[in-house]
Amino acid sequence: MGNHSDGAKAHTSAVVTSQEASQERFPDPGLPPHAPRLTDVDSKKAKGAERQVVLLFVISILGSLLFWVGYFGIEVSGNFYDVMNPEANKMLRLQNLLMGLGVAFAMFGIGIGIVHWARSLMPDHEMVEERHAVTSEEDRAEAQEIMETIIEETGIKRRPLLRNTLIGSVILAPLTFVTLFRDLGPADPSVLKYTMWDEGVRLVRDPSGTPIKAADVTLGSAYHVLPETLSTLSHENGYLEEKAKSVVLLMRLDPSELNVSEGREDWNVDGIIAYSKVCTHVGCPIALYEQRTHHLLCPCHQSTFDAANECEVVFGPAGHALPQLPIRVDSEGYLVAQSDFHEPVGPGYWERAKHVKEMAGEA
Numbered sequence: 001m002g003n004h005s006d007g008a009k010a011h012t013s014a015v016v017t018s019q020e021a022s023q024e025r026f027p028d029p030g031l032p033p034h035a036p037r038l039t040d041v042d043s044k045k046a047k048g049a050e051r052q053v054v055l056l057f058v059i060s061i062l063g064s065l066l067f068w069v070g071y072f073g074i075e076v077s078g079n080f081y082d083v084m085n086p087e088a089n090k091m092l093r094l095q096n097l098l099m100g101l102g103v104a105f106a107m108f109g110i111g112i113g114i115v116h117w118a119r120s121l122m123p124d125h126e127m128v129e130e131r132h133a134v135t136s137e138e139d140r141a142e143a144q145e146i147m148e149t150i151i152e153e154t155g156i157k158r159r160p161l162l163r164n165t166l167i168g169s170v171i172l173a174p175l176t177f178v179t180l181f182r183d184l185g186p187a188d189p190s191v192l193k194y195t196m197w198d199e200g201v202r203l204v205r206d207p208s209g210t211p212i213k214a215a216d217v218t219l220g221s222a223y224h225v226l227p228e229t230l231s232t233l234s235h236e237n238g239y240l241e242e243k244a245k246s247v248v249l250l251m252r253l254d255p256s257e258l259n260v261s262e263g264r265e266d267w268n269v270d271g272i273i274a275y276s277k278v279c280t281h282v283g284c285p286i287a288l289y290e291q292r293t294h295h296l297l298c299p300c301h302q303s304t305f306d307a308a309n310e311c312e313v314v315f316g317p318a319g320h321a322l323p324q325l326p327i328r329v330d331s332e333g334y335l336v337a338q339s340d341f342h343e344p345v346g347p348g349y350w351e352r353a354k355h356v357k358e359m360a361g362e363a
Contacts, residue, residue: 031126032126034124034125034126037120037124039120039121046120046121049116049120049121050121050159050161050162052116052120053113053116053117053120053121053162054161054162054165056109056110056112056113056116057109057110057113057162057165057166057168057169058109058165058169059105059108059109060105060106060107060108060109060110060113060169060172060173061106061109061165061168061169061172062105063101063102063103063104063105063106063107063108063109063173064102064106064169064172064173064175064176065102065172066098066101066102066105067098067099067102067103067106067176067179068102068176068179069098069102070094070095070096070097070098070099070102071095071099071179074091074094074095074098075091076088076091076092076095077091102176103176103177106169106172106173106176107173109169110169110170110173113166113169114166117162190351190355192245192344192345192346192349192352192355193344193355193358193359194340195227195242195245195246195340195341195345196227196229196230196242196245196246197227197246197248197325197337197339197340197341198227198229198337198339198340199337199338199339200330200336200337201227201228201229201336201337202227202228202330202334202335202336202337203225203226203227203228203248203250203274203327203334203335203336203337204225204226204227204228205223205224205225205226206224206225206226206247209226209228209231211228211334211335212225212250212334212335213332213333213334213335214269214270214272214329214333214334214335215333217250217251217252217272217335218252219252219253219254219271220252220253220291221251221252222249222250222251222289222291223249223250223251224247224248224249224250224277224287225247225248225249225250225274226243226246226247226248227246227337230242230243230246244278244283245278245345245346247276247277247278247285248274248275248276248277248325249274249275249276249277249286249287249289249296250272250273250274250335251272251273251274251275251289251294251307252270252271252272252273253271253273253294253307253308254271255268255270255271257271257294257308258271258273258308259308259309259310260310261310264310264324264326266326266328266338267324267325267326267327267338268327269327269328269329269335272327272335273307273324273327274324274325274327274335274337275296275305275307275311275322275323275324275325276322276323276324276325276341276345276346278322278345278346279298279300279301279303279318279322279346279347280303280313280318280319280320280321280322280346280347280348281298281300281301281303281316281317281318281319281347282300282301282347283346283347284298284299284300284301286298286305286322287299289307293306294306294307294308295307295314296311296322298316298318301316301317302315302316303315303316303317303318304316305318305321305322310324311324319347319348320348323341323342323343323344323345324341324342325337325341326338326339326342342359342360343355343356343359344356344359
């Protein structure tokens with residue numbers, strides 16, 4: 001320990017000066033030496049790797065074709081719910097198998113082919129280049145030269161077979177997904193305007209099918225209901241499709257808590273209200289009812305609707321309020337519909353605004 005009484009600065013081994021620190025730094029080792037690959041030094045190996053990449057792209061193309069064979073070539077019809085007739089399910093399983101394998105091979109061929117191409121045929125020299133802003137024509141020219149160099153290094157100009165199979169696979173593979181858009185909805189969207197609800201159709205419990213009297217619906221209760229006429233349909237005649245559009249949630253609130261807009265004064269029965277269960281976001285079934293707040297919650301994406309305010313959206317991604325089903329009581333005390341919904345149920349679609357106007361004119 002130094003003596004500070006004489007004003008001299010003490011030096012210890014624990015203090016390191018900047019000059020000493022710079023001398024102790026490790027030197028920059030730089031990039032490791034480049035080790036050439038077999039395809040870099042052997043033209044036969046390079047040609048073999050090119051054939052392998054082409055084969056992978058051809059597998060992708062064949063996978064896309066296999067998908068379309070399954071989609072368009074396999075006819076699926078009949079009653080899928082008849083256990084005594086397994087032929088319909090057999091063809092459906094075959095179609096799903098071909099479509100699944102087709103998409104898998106299409107994506108596998110492109111993915112593995114591009115990776116193999118990059119690892120075996122494209123230059124693998126490591127480079128370090130400082131990034132700077134493009135500010136002049138010289139910089140733009142340099143950037144264009146770099147892009148041309150990249151294209152040249154990929155070898156896509158020198159290998160036309162590889163290029164053509166890549167283009168074919170990249171075009172065909174996404175079309176397999178585009179093809180599935182045919183099944184996202186009906187060819188005629190006007191069928192979305194109507195459900196099986198109509199004047200005088202009774203509300204029945206799901207799944208028992210028993211009709212509901214107004215006296216059975218107590219304050220704060222909720223029921224999942226369907227139109228009574230739904231039971232007349234078979235699965236072959238669209239039972240599931242009609243059920244999906246017609247499902248309704250029936251609740252009873254204190255009439256003083258309801259905010260009813262003009263024209264809907266007689267759509268409820270002493271606080272008993274009926275709304276579509278199909279969420280207006282992506283069509284999930286709404287099944288959660290919070291009695292205290294009168295909120296309906298969609299469990300898929302948490303869209304929340306206020307039943308006391310005509311099921312307007314109070315939270316979440318839903319685009320519009322739930323459609324209300326006008327109801328009344330028949331001569332026997334059972335709840336029945338006054339009409340169909342006055343607007344299409346479910347999520348929005350391109351023609352929805354047009355259909356809303358048409359249905360308003362029909363009402």
